[in-house]
Amino acid sequence: MEPHRTFPRARAVPDHPPHTADALVKAPGPRGPSDPPPSADEPRIPRPLDVRPTDRELLSARLVPLRRPGQWASALVLLVLFAMLVHTLLTNKRFEWGTVGDYFLRGSILHGLELTLWLTGAVMASGYLLGIGIAAMRLSRNPVLRALSFGYVWLLRSVPPLVQLLFWYELASLYPRISLGIPFGHEFVTVKTAHLFSGILAAYVGLTLDVAAFSSEIVRGGILSVDPGQAEAAQALGLGNGRIFRRIVLPQAMPAIIPASGNLLIGMLKATSIVSVIAVQDLLYSAQLIYNQNFLIMPLLLVATVWYVILTTLLSVGQFYVERYYARGSGRGGGRDGGRSAGASGRRLWQIARGNIPLFGRTRTDLAGLS
Protein backbone atom coordinates (compact mmCIF):
# COMPACT_ATOMS: atom_id res chain seq x y z
CA MET A 1 0.00 0.00 0.00
CA GLU A 2 1.24 3.49 -0.89
CA PRO A 3 2.04 5.75 2.03
CA HIS A 4 -0.32 8.61 1.05
CA ARG A 5 -3.34 6.31 1.26
CA THR A 6 -2.54 5.34 4.82
CA PHE A 7 -2.14 8.94 5.93
CA PRO A 8 -5.82 9.96 6.25
CA ARG A 9 -6.56 6.71 8.03
CA ALA A 10 -3.81 7.43 10.51
CA ARG A 11 -5.23 10.89 11.13
CA ALA A 12 -8.72 9.51 11.56
CA VAL A 13 -7.81 7.19 14.38
CA PRO A 14 -7.95 9.75 17.25
CA ASP A 15 -11.57 10.58 16.25
CA HIS A 16 -12.77 7.12 17.08
CA PRO A 17 -13.63 6.08 20.60
CA PRO A 18 -11.40 3.24 21.88
CA HIS A 19 -14.00 0.52 21.27
CA THR A 20 -14.48 1.52 17.57
CA ALA A 21 -12.56 -1.45 16.30
CA ASP A 22 -15.08 -3.83 17.90
CA ALA A 23 -18.01 -1.91 16.46
CA LEU A 24 -16.48 -2.09 13.02
CA VAL A 25 -16.09 -5.81 13.14
CA LYS A 26 -19.76 -6.13 14.09
CA ALA A 27 -20.85 -3.73 11.30
CA PRO A 28 -22.81 -5.49 8.55
CA GLY A 29 -21.37 -5.71 5.02
CA PRO A 30 -19.07 -7.85 2.96
CA ARG A 31 -16.02 -6.35 4.56
CA GLY A 32 -13.65 -9.06 5.67
CA PRO A 33 -11.24 -8.81 8.61
CA SER A 34 -8.30 -8.40 6.22
CA ASP A 35 -9.87 -5.39 4.43
CA PRO A 36 -8.74 -1.89 5.41
CA PRO A 37 -11.02 -0.10 7.91
CA PRO A 38 -13.30 2.68 6.51
CA SER A 39 -11.90 6.20 6.23
CA ALA A 40 -13.12 9.16 8.25
CA ASP A 41 -15.74 10.35 5.74
CA GLU A 42 -17.83 7.18 5.90
CA PRO A 43 -20.72 7.25 8.41
CA ARG A 44 -19.27 6.49 11.80
CA ILE A 45 -22.39 5.21 13.48
CA PRO A 46 -23.84 2.23 11.64
CA ARG A 47 -27.45 2.93 10.64
CA PRO A 48 -29.88 0.70 12.58
CA LEU A 49 -31.47 -1.17 9.72
CA ASP A 50 -34.57 -2.43 11.51
CA VAL A 51 -35.87 1.20 11.95
CA ARG A 52 -36.12 1.62 8.16
CA PRO A 53 -39.77 1.60 6.99
CA THR A 54 -40.74 -1.09 4.56
CA ASP A 55 -41.46 -0.26 0.93
CA ARG A 56 -45.15 -0.87 1.58
CA GLU A 57 -45.14 1.65 4.42
CA LEU A 58 -43.32 4.18 2.26
CA LEU A 59 -45.78 3.78 -0.57
CA SER A 60 -48.81 4.43 1.61
CA ALA A 61 -47.18 7.20 3.63
CA ARG A 62 -48.75 10.63 3.69
CA LEU A 63 -46.60 13.40 2.17
CA VAL A 64 -46.00 16.28 4.54
CA PRO A 65 -44.86 19.35 2.63
CA LEU A 66 -42.20 21.58 4.14
CA ARG A 67 -43.83 24.00 6.59
CA ARG A 68 -43.07 27.63 5.92
CA PRO A 69 -43.77 29.50 9.18
CA GLY A 70 -42.05 32.65 7.85
CA GLN A 71 -44.53 32.91 5.01
CA TRP A 72 -47.46 32.44 7.34
CA ALA A 73 -46.17 35.00 9.81
CA SER A 74 -45.55 37.65 7.15
CA ALA A 75 -48.94 36.99 5.60
CA LEU A 76 -50.53 37.46 9.01
CA VAL A 77 -48.72 40.76 9.62
CA LEU A 78 -49.82 42.05 6.22
CA LEU A 79 -53.42 41.00 6.83
CA VAL A 80 -53.46 42.84 10.15
CA LEU A 81 -52.02 45.97 8.53
CA PHE A 82 -54.63 45.72 5.78
CA ALA A 83 -57.42 45.38 8.31
CA MET A 84 -56.12 48.47 10.10
CA LEU A 85 -56.17 50.40 6.82
CA VAL A 86 -59.76 49.37 6.10
CA HIS A 87 -60.72 50.21 9.67
CA THR A 88 -59.32 53.72 9.59
CA LEU A 89 -60.81 54.38 6.15
CA LEU A 90 -64.24 53.41 7.41
CA THR A 91 -64.18 54.90 10.91
CA ASN A 92 -62.35 58.20 10.46
CA LYS A 93 -65.24 60.66 10.22
CA ARG A 94 -63.09 63.17 8.35
CA PHE A 95 -63.15 61.07 5.20
CA GLU A 96 -66.87 61.91 5.04
CA TRP A 97 -67.98 58.89 3.08
CA GLY A 98 -71.52 60.23 3.09
CA THR A 99 -70.37 63.30 1.16
CA VAL A 100 -68.39 61.06 -1.17
CA GLY A 101 -71.63 59.22 -1.93
CA ASP A 102 -73.47 62.49 -2.54
CA TYR A 103 -70.99 63.67 -5.15
CA PHE A 104 -70.13 60.29 -6.66
CA LEU A 105 -72.70 60.47 -9.45
CA ARG A 106 -72.90 64.28 -9.85
CA GLY A 107 -73.30 65.48 -13.43
CA SER A 108 -70.02 67.39 -13.58
CA ILE A 109 -68.10 64.45 -12.12
CA LEU A 110 -69.63 62.10 -14.70
CA HIS A 111 -68.79 64.55 -17.48
CA GLY A 112 -65.22 64.69 -16.26
CA LEU A 113 -65.18 60.88 -16.14
CA GLU A 114 -66.42 60.71 -19.71
CA LEU A 115 -63.71 63.08 -20.87
CA THR A 116 -61.01 61.12 -19.04
CA LEU A 117 -62.25 57.91 -20.63
CA TRP A 118 -62.37 59.04 -24.21
CA LEU A 119 -59.21 61.12 -23.99
CA THR A 120 -57.36 58.06 -22.66
CA GLY A 121 -58.89 55.85 -25.36
CA ALA A 122 -58.12 58.25 -28.19
CA VAL A 123 -54.58 58.95 -26.96
CA MET A 124 -53.78 55.26 -26.54
CA ALA A 125 -55.27 54.23 -29.91
CA SER A 126 -53.52 56.89 -31.98
CA GLY A 127 -50.39 56.67 -29.85
CA TYR A 128 -50.09 52.94 -30.50
CA LEU A 129 -50.74 53.31 -34.24
CA LEU A 130 -47.95 55.85 -34.38
CA GLY A 131 -45.81 53.75 -32.04
CA ILE A 132 -46.06 50.64 -34.22
CA GLY A 133 -44.96 52.72 -37.20
CA ILE A 134 -42.02 54.14 -35.25
CA ALA A 135 -41.04 50.65 -34.09
CA ALA A 136 -41.18 49.41 -37.69
CA MET A 137 -38.94 52.32 -38.74
CA ARG A 138 -36.45 51.46 -36.02
CA LEU A 139 -36.32 47.84 -37.22
CA SER A 140 -36.10 48.71 -40.91
CA ARG A 141 -32.96 48.36 -43.03
CA ASN A 142 -33.05 52.05 -43.99
CA PRO A 143 -30.51 53.91 -41.81
CA VAL A 144 -32.29 57.27 -42.20
CA LEU A 145 -35.57 55.84 -40.93
CA ARG A 146 -33.74 54.09 -38.09
CA ALA A 147 -32.04 57.32 -37.05
CA LEU A 148 -35.29 59.32 -37.25
CA SER A 149 -37.08 56.76 -35.13
CA PHE A 150 -34.29 56.73 -32.58
CA GLY A 151 -34.24 60.53 -32.45
CA TYR A 152 -37.99 60.76 -31.98
CA VAL A 153 -38.00 58.33 -29.09
CA TRP A 154 -35.01 60.02 -27.49
CA LEU A 155 -36.57 63.50 -27.71
CA LEU A 156 -40.11 62.63 -26.69
CA ARG A 157 -39.03 60.49 -23.78
CA SER A 158 -36.85 63.35 -22.54
CA VAL A 159 -39.50 66.08 -22.54
CA PRO A 160 -41.86 66.02 -19.53
CA PRO A 161 -45.45 65.56 -20.75
CA LEU A 162 -46.48 68.71 -18.89
CA VAL A 163 -43.95 70.78 -20.84
CA GLN A 164 -45.16 69.23 -24.06
CA LEU A 165 -48.76 69.97 -23.19
CA LEU A 166 -47.96 73.62 -22.55
CA PHE A 167 -45.86 73.75 -25.71
CA TRP A 168 -48.79 72.74 -27.91
CA TYR A 169 -51.18 74.94 -25.96
CA GLU A 170 -48.89 77.94 -26.29
CA LEU A 171 -47.90 77.17 -29.87
CA ALA A 172 -49.42 80.45 -31.01
CA SER A 173 -46.97 82.46 -28.94
CA LEU A 174 -44.02 80.52 -30.40
CA TYR A 175 -45.20 80.31 -33.98
CA PRO A 176 -47.88 82.87 -34.85
CA ARG A 177 -47.97 81.41 -38.37
CA ILE A 178 -47.24 77.90 -39.62
CA SER A 179 -46.48 77.43 -43.28
CA LEU A 180 -45.85 74.40 -45.42
CA GLY A 181 -43.21 74.75 -48.07
CA ILE A 182 -39.65 74.04 -49.13
CA PRO A 183 -37.20 74.82 -46.30
CA PHE A 184 -35.69 78.27 -46.95
CA GLY A 185 -37.77 78.42 -50.16
CA HIS A 186 -41.29 78.86 -51.41
CA GLU A 187 -44.26 78.52 -49.04
CA PHE A 188 -47.41 76.78 -50.25
CA VAL A 189 -49.85 76.91 -47.33
CA THR A 190 -49.91 79.27 -44.40
CA VAL A 191 -52.04 78.87 -41.28
CA LYS A 192 -52.54 81.22 -38.35
CA THR A 193 -52.02 79.31 -35.13
CA ALA A 194 -53.94 81.64 -32.81
CA HIS A 195 -56.93 79.33 -32.40
CA LEU A 196 -55.46 76.16 -33.82
CA PHE A 197 -55.00 74.36 -30.51
CA SER A 198 -57.78 74.34 -27.98
CA GLY A 199 -56.88 72.92 -24.60
CA ILE A 200 -58.36 69.56 -25.44
CA LEU A 201 -56.58 69.31 -28.81
CA ALA A 202 -53.26 70.29 -27.22
CA ALA A 203 -53.85 67.55 -24.65
CA TYR A 204 -54.67 65.00 -27.32
CA VAL A 205 -51.65 65.82 -29.48
CA GLY A 206 -49.19 66.10 -26.63
CA LEU A 207 -50.19 62.88 -24.90
CA THR A 208 -50.43 60.97 -28.20
CA LEU A 209 -46.87 61.89 -29.11
CA ASP A 210 -45.78 60.85 -25.62
CA VAL A 211 -47.55 57.48 -25.81
CA ALA A 212 -46.13 56.89 -29.29
CA ALA A 213 -42.57 57.19 -28.00
CA PHE A 214 -43.10 54.77 -25.11
CA SER A 215 -45.31 52.32 -26.98
CA SER A 216 -42.84 52.09 -29.88
CA GLU A 217 -40.23 50.77 -27.48
CA ILE A 218 -42.70 48.28 -26.00
CA VAL A 219 -43.71 47.08 -29.47
CA ARG A 220 -40.10 46.90 -30.64
CA GLY A 221 -39.15 44.78 -27.65
CA GLY A 222 -42.08 42.47 -28.36
CA ILE A 223 -41.14 42.05 -32.00
CA LEU A 224 -37.52 41.31 -31.12
CA SER A 225 -38.70 38.57 -28.77
CA VAL A 226 -40.15 36.59 -31.69
CA ASP A 227 -37.88 33.93 -33.22
CA PRO A 228 -36.65 35.21 -36.62
CA GLY A 229 -37.25 31.69 -37.98
CA GLN A 230 -40.97 32.50 -37.83
CA ALA A 231 -40.77 35.36 -40.32
CA GLU A 232 -38.39 33.29 -42.42
CA ALA A 233 -40.78 30.33 -42.62
CA ALA A 234 -43.58 32.71 -43.56
CA GLN A 235 -41.41 34.28 -46.27
CA ALA A 236 -40.54 30.86 -47.64
CA LEU A 237 -44.28 30.16 -47.93
CA GLY A 238 -44.65 33.28 -50.04
CA LEU A 239 -46.56 35.42 -47.52
CA GLY A 240 -46.27 39.17 -48.05
CA ASN A 241 -44.55 41.43 -45.52
CA GLY A 242 -47.75 43.04 -44.22
CA ARG A 243 -49.41 39.69 -43.74
CA ILE A 244 -46.31 38.28 -42.00
CA PHE A 245 -46.33 41.20 -39.57
CA ARG A 246 -50.05 41.10 -38.77
CA ARG A 247 -50.66 37.37 -38.78
CA ILE A 248 -47.36 35.79 -37.72
CA VAL A 249 -45.08 38.22 -35.87
CA LEU A 250 -47.44 40.56 -34.02
CA PRO A 251 -49.61 37.84 -32.40
CA GLN A 252 -46.46 36.17 -31.11
CA ALA A 253 -45.10 39.48 -29.88
CA MET A 254 -48.32 40.16 -27.95
CA PRO A 255 -47.49 38.15 -24.79
CA ALA A 256 -44.41 40.37 -24.40
CA ILE A 257 -46.29 43.54 -25.35
CA ILE A 258 -49.46 43.27 -23.25
CA PRO A 259 -48.18 43.53 -19.65
CA ALA A 260 -46.13 46.65 -20.40
CA SER A 261 -49.00 48.10 -22.43
CA GLY A 262 -51.42 47.47 -19.58
CA ASN A 263 -49.07 49.47 -17.38
CA LEU A 264 -48.89 52.27 -19.92
CA LEU A 265 -52.68 52.33 -20.34
CA ILE A 266 -53.40 52.51 -16.62
CA GLY A 267 -50.64 55.07 -16.21
CA MET A 268 -52.15 57.16 -18.99
CA LEU A 269 -55.62 56.94 -17.43
CA LYS A 270 -54.27 58.84 -14.45
CA ALA A 271 -51.72 60.91 -16.38
CA THR A 272 -54.55 62.52 -18.34
CA SER A 273 -55.23 64.45 -15.14
CA ILE A 274 -52.34 66.82 -15.99
CA VAL A 275 -54.70 68.43 -18.51
CA SER A 276 -56.11 70.38 -15.58
CA VAL A 277 -53.21 72.84 -16.04
CA ILE A 278 -54.72 73.92 -19.34
CA ALA A 279 -58.24 74.00 -17.88
CA VAL A 280 -59.55 70.83 -19.53
CA GLN A 281 -62.23 69.39 -17.27
CA ASP A 282 -61.33 65.77 -16.77
CA LEU A 283 -62.36 63.65 -13.80
CA LEU A 284 -59.82 65.06 -11.35
CA TYR A 285 -60.20 68.67 -12.46
CA SER A 286 -64.00 68.45 -12.15
CA ALA A 287 -63.55 67.32 -8.56
CA GLN A 288 -61.07 70.14 -7.94
CA LEU A 289 -63.49 72.72 -9.34
CA ILE A 290 -66.10 71.56 -6.83
CA TYR A 291 -63.83 71.55 -3.77
CA ASN A 292 -62.47 74.97 -4.70
CA GLN A 293 -65.97 76.22 -3.94
CA ASN A 294 -67.05 74.14 -0.98
CA PHE A 295 -63.66 73.18 0.53
CA LEU A 296 -64.67 69.50 0.89
CA ILE A 297 -61.19 68.62 -0.34
CA MET A 298 -60.74 65.06 0.96
CA PRO A 299 -64.20 63.74 0.06
CA LEU A 300 -63.95 65.04 -3.51
CA LEU A 301 -60.45 63.67 -3.99
CA LEU A 302 -61.88 60.37 -2.77
CA VAL A 303 -64.68 60.58 -5.34
CA ALA A 304 -62.10 60.86 -8.12
CA THR A 305 -59.88 58.18 -6.55
CA VAL A 306 -62.68 55.65 -6.22
CA TRP A 307 -63.52 56.18 -9.88
CA TYR A 308 -59.88 55.65 -10.84
CA VAL A 309 -59.81 52.47 -8.73
CA ILE A 310 -62.93 51.16 -10.49
CA LEU A 311 -61.53 51.89 -13.95
CA THR A 312 -58.14 50.37 -13.14
CA THR A 313 -59.87 47.24 -11.83
CA LEU A 314 -61.88 46.87 -15.04
CA LEU A 315 -58.76 47.36 -17.14
CA SER A 316 -56.80 44.80 -15.11
CA VAL A 317 -59.55 42.23 -15.57
CA GLY A 318 -59.59 43.00 -19.30
CA GLN A 319 -55.81 42.56 -19.42
CA PHE A 320 -56.16 39.11 -17.82
CA TYR A 321 -58.49 37.97 -20.58
CA VAL A 322 -56.43 39.48 -23.38
CA GLU A 323 -53.30 37.80 -22.02
CA ARG A 324 -55.07 34.48 -21.86
CA TYR A 325 -56.26 34.86 -25.44
CA TYR A 326 -52.75 35.45 -26.75
CA ALA A 327 -51.30 32.62 -24.66
CA ARG A 328 -53.13 30.08 -26.82
CA GLY A 329 -50.85 27.40 -28.18
CA SER A 330 -48.13 28.37 -25.74
CA GLY A 331 -48.91 25.53 -23.37
CA ARG A 332 -48.95 28.02 -20.50
CA GLY A 333 -52.40 29.50 -20.77
CA GLY A 334 -54.31 26.25 -20.64
CA GLY A 335 -54.89 22.89 -22.17
CA ARG A 336 -56.09 21.78 -25.57
CA ASP A 337 -58.85 24.37 -25.73
CA GLY A 338 -56.16 27.03 -25.46
CA GLY A 339 -57.54 28.03 -22.07
CA ARG A 340 -60.43 29.83 -23.69
CA SER A 341 -63.22 28.48 -21.49
CA ALA A 342 -63.59 30.41 -18.25
CA GLY A 343 -64.59 27.35 -16.21
CA ALA A 344 -61.49 25.44 -17.23
CA SER A 345 -59.14 28.24 -16.30
CA GLY A 346 -60.94 28.77 -13.02
CA ARG A 347 -60.49 25.11 -12.16
CA ARG A 348 -56.84 25.28 -13.16
CA LEU A 349 -56.33 28.31 -10.94
CA TRP A 350 -57.84 26.38 -8.05
CA GLN A 351 -55.65 23.37 -8.75
CA ILE A 352 -52.53 25.51 -8.82
CA ALA A 353 -53.61 27.28 -5.65
CA ARG A 354 -54.35 24.02 -3.85
CA GLY A 355 -51.04 22.57 -4.97
CA ASN A 356 -49.31 25.51 -3.34
CA ILE A 357 -51.20 25.59 -0.07
CA PRO A 358 -49.18 23.68 2.50
CA LEU A 359 -52.26 22.84 4.59
CA PHE A 360 -53.29 20.06 2.24
CA GLY A 361 -51.04 17.08 2.71
CA ARG A 362 -51.36 14.71 -0.21
CA THR A 363 -51.34 10.93 0.02
CA ARG A 364 -49.42 9.15 -2.67
CA THR A 365 -52.47 7.37 -3.98
CA ASP A 366 -50.79 6.76 -7.32
CA LEU A 367 -47.90 4.84 -5.80
CA ALA A 368 -49.99 3.16 -3.09
CA GLY A 369 -52.20 1.77 -5.81
CA LEU A 370 -49.24 -0.09 -7.28
CA SER A 371 -48.37 -2.11 -4.19
Added chain:
Amino acid sequence: MTGAVTTGAAPAGEKRDRPLVRIRGLRKSFGGHLVLDGIDLDVREGEVTVLLGPSGSGKSTLLRCVNHLERPDAGFVELGGEIVGYRPGRGRLHELRARSLTRQRAQVGMVFQQFNLFPHLTVLENITEAPVAVRGVPRKEAAARARTLLERVGLAGRENSYPRQMSGGQQQRVAIARALAMEPRLLLFDEPTSALDPELVGDVLAVMRDLAVSGMTMIVVTHEIGFAREVADTVAFLDGGRIIESGTPADVLADPRHPRARAFLSAVL
Protein backbone atom coordinates in the same frame (compact mmCIF):
# COMPACT_ATOMS: atom_id res chain seq x y z
CA MET B 1 -28.77 4.67 -65.14
CA THR B 2 -30.13 3.14 -68.29
CA GLY B 3 -32.87 5.77 -68.68
CA ALA B 4 -30.35 8.49 -69.31
CA VAL B 5 -28.66 6.57 -72.12
CA THR B 6 -31.81 6.13 -74.18
CA THR B 7 -33.28 9.65 -73.84
CA GLY B 8 -32.10 10.87 -77.24
CA ALA B 9 -34.92 9.11 -79.07
CA ALA B 10 -37.95 10.35 -77.12
CA PRO B 11 -39.23 13.92 -77.75
CA ALA B 12 -40.15 14.09 -74.07
CA GLY B 13 -36.43 13.83 -73.42
CA GLU B 14 -36.06 17.37 -74.77
CA LYS B 15 -38.01 18.79 -71.87
CA ARG B 16 -36.25 16.61 -69.39
CA ASP B 17 -32.95 17.95 -70.64
CA ARG B 18 -33.62 21.41 -69.28
CA PRO B 19 -33.19 21.13 -65.51
CA LEU B 20 -35.88 22.60 -63.25
CA VAL B 21 -33.17 24.25 -61.18
CA ARG B 22 -29.96 25.61 -62.67
CA ILE B 23 -27.44 27.20 -60.34
CA ARG B 24 -24.47 28.90 -61.95
CA GLY B 25 -21.44 30.62 -60.44
CA LEU B 26 -23.21 31.31 -57.13
CA ARG B 27 -21.11 33.30 -54.68
CA LYS B 28 -21.96 34.68 -51.29
CA SER B 29 -19.88 36.10 -48.49
CA PHE B 30 -20.79 37.37 -45.06
CA GLY B 31 -18.63 40.32 -44.07
CA GLY B 32 -15.53 39.20 -45.97
CA HIS B 33 -16.01 35.52 -45.11
CA LEU B 34 -16.57 33.65 -48.38
CA VAL B 35 -19.30 31.08 -47.77
CA LEU B 36 -20.30 30.08 -51.32
CA ASP B 37 -17.45 30.11 -53.81
CA GLY B 38 -18.88 29.54 -57.27
CA ILE B 39 -21.53 26.85 -57.03
CA ASP B 40 -22.81 25.12 -60.20
CA LEU B 41 -25.64 22.65 -59.73
CA ASP B 42 -28.49 21.24 -61.84
CA VAL B 43 -31.60 19.58 -60.46
CA ARG B 44 -33.92 17.92 -62.93
CA GLU B 45 -37.66 17.65 -62.60
CA GLY B 46 -38.58 14.73 -60.34
CA GLU B 47 -35.04 14.24 -59.07
CA VAL B 48 -33.76 14.18 -55.50
CA THR B 49 -30.44 15.88 -54.85
CA VAL B 50 -28.79 15.34 -51.49
CA LEU B 51 -26.24 17.90 -50.28
CA LEU B 52 -23.60 16.58 -47.93
CA GLY B 53 -20.78 18.42 -46.26
CA PRO B 54 -19.21 19.40 -42.96
CA SER B 55 -20.69 22.07 -40.72
CA GLY B 56 -20.12 25.58 -42.06
CA SER B 57 -19.52 24.39 -45.62
CA GLY B 58 -22.42 26.56 -46.86
CA LYS B 59 -25.22 24.02 -47.33
CA SER B 60 -27.90 26.10 -45.61
CA THR B 61 -26.75 29.25 -47.35
CA LEU B 62 -27.01 27.50 -50.72
CA LEU B 63 -30.56 26.34 -49.97
CA ARG B 64 -31.54 29.81 -48.79
CA CYS B 65 -30.26 31.33 -52.03
CA VAL B 66 -32.58 29.03 -53.98
CA ASN B 67 -35.68 30.83 -52.67
CA HIS B 68 -33.92 34.17 -52.24
CA LEU B 69 -34.02 34.20 -48.46
CA GLU B 70 -30.36 35.10 -48.97
CA ARG B 71 -29.25 37.51 -51.70
CA PRO B 72 -26.27 36.13 -53.66
CA ASP B 73 -23.30 38.38 -54.43
CA ALA B 74 -22.74 36.89 -57.88
CA GLY B 75 -24.10 34.15 -60.07
CA PHE B 76 -27.74 33.15 -60.33
CA VAL B 77 -30.34 30.55 -59.55
CA GLU B 78 -32.81 29.68 -62.29
CA LEU B 79 -36.09 27.98 -61.48
CA GLY B 80 -38.27 26.75 -64.35
CA GLY B 81 -36.53 29.15 -66.74
CA GLU B 82 -36.92 32.23 -64.47
CA ILE B 83 -34.08 33.85 -62.57
CA VAL B 84 -34.87 33.69 -58.84
CA GLY B 85 -35.13 37.10 -57.18
CA TYR B 86 -34.17 39.13 -60.26
CA ARG B 87 -35.55 40.35 -63.55
CA PRO B 88 -32.99 40.46 -66.36
CA GLY B 89 -33.02 43.60 -68.47
CA ARG B 90 -30.48 45.56 -70.56
CA GLY B 91 -27.53 43.62 -69.32
CA ARG B 92 -28.52 43.95 -65.67
CA LEU B 93 -30.36 41.96 -63.06
CA HIS B 94 -32.96 44.07 -61.28
CA GLU B 95 -34.06 42.79 -57.88
CA LEU B 96 -37.74 41.84 -57.93
CA ARG B 97 -40.48 43.74 -56.13
CA ALA B 98 -41.96 42.05 -53.07
CA ARG B 99 -45.03 40.89 -55.00
CA SER B 100 -43.13 39.07 -57.76
CA LEU B 101 -40.71 37.62 -55.24
CA THR B 102 -43.64 36.30 -53.24
CA ARG B 103 -45.02 34.60 -56.36
CA GLN B 104 -41.66 32.93 -56.99
CA ARG B 105 -41.25 31.79 -53.41
CA ALA B 106 -44.69 30.23 -53.49
CA GLN B 107 -43.30 27.74 -56.02
CA VAL B 108 -40.62 26.56 -53.63
CA GLY B 109 -41.45 24.85 -50.33
CA MET B 110 -38.95 24.83 -47.50
CA VAL B 111 -38.66 22.59 -44.45
CA PHE B 112 -36.42 23.76 -41.62
CA GLN B 113 -34.35 21.97 -39.03
CA GLN B 114 -36.31 23.66 -36.21
CA PHE B 115 -39.69 23.08 -37.96
CA ASN B 116 -40.64 26.78 -37.56
CA LEU B 117 -44.34 26.00 -37.27
CA PHE B 118 -46.44 28.97 -36.17
CA PRO B 119 -47.06 28.17 -32.49
CA HIS B 120 -50.12 30.41 -32.09
CA LEU B 121 -51.97 28.72 -34.96
CA THR B 122 -53.49 25.25 -34.97
CA VAL B 123 -52.11 22.58 -37.26
CA LEU B 124 -54.93 23.23 -39.72
CA GLU B 125 -54.34 27.00 -39.66
CA ASN B 126 -50.61 26.46 -40.15
CA ILE B 127 -51.31 24.51 -43.33
CA THR B 128 -54.10 26.67 -44.77
CA GLU B 129 -52.53 30.07 -44.01
CA ALA B 130 -50.46 30.37 -47.20
CA PRO B 131 -52.93 28.86 -49.71
CA VAL B 132 -55.67 31.17 -48.41
CA ALA B 133 -53.54 34.31 -48.13
CA VAL B 134 -51.29 33.90 -51.17
CA ARG B 135 -53.25 31.82 -53.64
CA GLY B 136 -56.72 32.99 -52.60
CA VAL B 137 -58.01 29.44 -52.16
CA PRO B 138 -61.41 29.44 -50.41
CA ARG B 139 -61.01 28.53 -46.73
CA LYS B 140 -63.18 25.42 -46.94
CA GLU B 141 -61.32 24.03 -49.92
CA ALA B 142 -57.97 24.75 -48.28
CA ALA B 143 -59.10 22.97 -45.11
CA ALA B 144 -60.26 19.91 -47.04
CA ARG B 145 -56.94 19.75 -48.84
CA ALA B 146 -55.06 20.23 -45.58
CA ARG B 147 -56.87 17.18 -44.14
CA THR B 148 -55.82 15.10 -47.14
CA LEU B 149 -52.22 16.22 -46.68
CA LEU B 150 -52.33 15.43 -42.95
CA GLU B 151 -53.50 11.95 -43.82
CA ARG B 152 -50.66 11.63 -46.28
CA VAL B 153 -48.05 12.45 -43.62
CA GLY B 154 -49.76 10.09 -41.17
CA LEU B 155 -51.37 12.70 -38.92
CA ALA B 156 -55.05 12.40 -39.77
CA GLY B 157 -57.25 13.92 -37.06
CA ARG B 158 -54.57 16.14 -35.47
CA GLU B 159 -55.78 19.29 -37.24
CA ASN B 160 -56.93 21.08 -34.09
CA SER B 161 -53.77 20.50 -32.07
CA TYR B 162 -51.30 23.27 -31.47
CA PRO B 163 -47.70 22.57 -32.53
CA ARG B 164 -46.41 22.43 -28.93
CA GLN B 165 -48.80 19.59 -28.18
CA MET B 166 -47.02 17.37 -30.72
CA SER B 167 -43.70 15.53 -30.77
CA GLY B 168 -40.84 16.82 -32.89
CA GLY B 169 -41.38 14.18 -35.54
CA GLN B 170 -45.07 15.05 -35.78
CA GLN B 171 -44.27 18.76 -35.98
CA GLN B 172 -41.81 18.16 -38.80
CA ARG B 173 -44.42 16.17 -40.71
CA VAL B 174 -46.88 19.05 -40.25
CA ALA B 175 -44.19 21.36 -41.61
CA ILE B 176 -43.89 19.12 -44.67
CA ALA B 177 -47.67 19.17 -45.12
CA ARG B 178 -47.59 22.97 -44.80
CA ALA B 179 -44.98 23.20 -47.56
CA LEU B 180 -46.93 20.78 -49.78
CA ALA B 181 -50.13 22.81 -49.39
CA MET B 182 -48.69 25.42 -51.75
CA GLU B 183 -48.22 22.72 -54.40
CA PRO B 184 -44.59 23.68 -54.89
CA ARG B 185 -42.51 22.63 -57.89
CA LEU B 186 -39.49 22.18 -55.65
CA LEU B 187 -39.04 21.26 -52.00
CA LEU B 188 -35.98 22.29 -49.97
CA PHE B 189 -35.11 20.39 -46.80
CA ASP B 190 -32.50 21.81 -44.42
CA GLU B 191 -31.46 19.01 -42.07
CA PRO B 192 -35.09 18.02 -41.43
CA THR B 193 -34.23 15.24 -38.98
CA SER B 194 -31.29 16.74 -37.10
CA ALA B 195 -33.39 18.10 -34.25
CA LEU B 196 -35.30 14.85 -33.73
CA ASP B 197 -34.92 11.98 -31.28
CA PRO B 198 -33.52 8.96 -33.14
CA GLU B 199 -36.74 6.95 -32.98
CA LEU B 200 -38.70 9.81 -34.60
CA VAL B 201 -36.35 10.19 -37.56
CA GLY B 202 -37.78 7.17 -39.38
CA ASP B 203 -41.32 8.61 -39.66
CA VAL B 204 -40.07 11.82 -41.26
CA LEU B 205 -37.72 10.01 -43.64
CA ALA B 206 -40.58 7.69 -44.65
CA VAL B 207 -42.71 10.70 -45.62
CA MET B 208 -39.81 12.16 -47.61
CA ARG B 209 -39.24 8.81 -49.35
CA ASP B 210 -42.93 8.71 -50.37
CA LEU B 211 -42.61 12.23 -51.77
CA ALA B 212 -39.58 11.23 -53.81
CA VAL B 213 -41.40 8.20 -55.18
CA SER B 214 -44.38 10.36 -56.14
CA GLY B 215 -42.06 12.45 -58.32
CA MET B 216 -41.45 15.54 -56.18
CA THR B 217 -38.28 17.47 -57.02
CA MET B 218 -36.28 17.90 -53.84
CA ILE B 219 -32.97 19.31 -52.61
CA VAL B 220 -32.16 17.78 -49.25
CA VAL B 221 -29.42 18.71 -46.82
CA THR B 222 -29.02 15.76 -44.47
CA HIS B 223 -26.51 13.60 -42.68
CA GLU B 224 -28.69 10.49 -43.16
CA ILE B 225 -26.39 8.58 -45.51
CA GLY B 226 -28.84 5.68 -45.70
CA PHE B 227 -31.51 8.01 -47.04
CA ALA B 228 -29.08 9.48 -49.57
CA ARG B 229 -28.00 6.07 -50.78
CA GLU B 230 -31.56 4.83 -51.14
CA VAL B 231 -33.47 7.86 -52.41
CA ALA B 232 -31.06 10.35 -54.01
CA ASP B 233 -30.52 10.59 -57.74
CA THR B 234 -27.56 12.88 -57.20
CA VAL B 235 -25.32 13.40 -54.20
CA ALA B 236 -23.29 16.61 -54.11
CA PHE B 237 -20.53 17.10 -51.61
CA LEU B 238 -19.86 20.65 -50.38
CA ASP B 239 -16.69 21.80 -48.72
CA GLY B 240 -15.50 25.37 -48.19
CA GLY B 241 -18.28 26.76 -50.36
CA ARG B 242 -17.49 24.58 -53.37
CA ILE B 243 -19.00 21.38 -54.70
CA ILE B 244 -15.94 19.15 -54.57
CA GLU B 245 -17.65 16.00 -55.74
CA SER B 246 -21.01 15.06 -57.20
CA GLY B 247 -22.59 12.10 -58.93
CA THR B 248 -24.80 9.11 -58.28
CA PRO B 249 -24.93 7.89 -54.71
CA ALA B 250 -23.27 4.66 -55.81
CA ASP B 251 -20.23 6.58 -57.05
CA VAL B 252 -19.93 9.32 -54.44
CA LEU B 253 -20.88 7.36 -51.33
CA ALA B 254 -19.16 4.07 -52.10
CA ASP B 255 -15.96 5.40 -53.57
CA PRO B 256 -15.39 9.12 -53.00
CA ARG B 257 -12.38 10.41 -54.91
CA HIS B 258 -11.78 13.63 -53.00
CA PRO B 259 -9.89 13.08 -49.73
CA ARG B 260 -12.11 15.57 -47.83
CA ALA B 261 -15.23 13.71 -48.93
CA ARG B 262 -13.60 10.43 -47.99
CA ALA B 263 -12.73 11.75 -44.50
CA PHE B 264 -16.24 13.16 -43.96
CA LEU B 265 -17.98 9.97 -45.03
CA SER B 266 -15.83 7.74 -42.90
CA ALA B 267 -16.68 10.00 -39.94
CA VAL B 268 -20.43 9.96 -40.61
CA LEU B 269 -20.84 6.30 -41.50
